[in-house]
Amino acid sequence: MRLVPLPAPVLAALSRGDLAGAGTLLGHDLPGYFVGPELRHVWWLRLDQLTADPASAPWCIHVAMADDLAVGHGGFHGRPDETGTVEVGYSVDPVYRRRGHGKAILRELLRRASEAPEVSKVRATIDRENFASLATIGGFGFVCVAERVRDLVFVASADGLG
DSSP: OEEEEOOHHHHHHHHTTOHHHHHHHHTSOOOGGGGSHHHHHHHHHHHHHHHHOGGGGGGSEEEEEETTEEEEEEEESSSOOTTSEEEEEEEEOGGGOSSSHHHHHHHHHHHHHHHOTTOOEEEEEEETTOHHHHHHHTTTTOEEEEEOSSEEEEEEESTTOO
């Protein structure tokens, strides 16, 4: 799995629903999923984040490429915080789900986190009804540390994640 950064101009195009423009700027075709309702808010959020903190770009959001096919996205919710924690986020286009892409995206994100000396922990917050995501984190050393109304919060040590 290869993660290709989504720079601010691409995020702006996706936020506007301009799939062709985003693909041209990125140099890769993107599926319609990228401008659907599930992701539009993500692009706005990450565009605001990159505008406010350009140095967060390496940690931010990437398109997940399986060979030359955009199958989803993944990244961190920001730079490591003062405790050395990063929060992982990812999704897979429904057309490509149940093929191991979610685990491959997560594996690559965890590899990156494990190689960053400033990261000590990786957090994943998952809706308790999202059984696919709960299964995806299985086997990666995540432990449930908190329960919220709808979400479960998991943490894994960055040591040995990669």
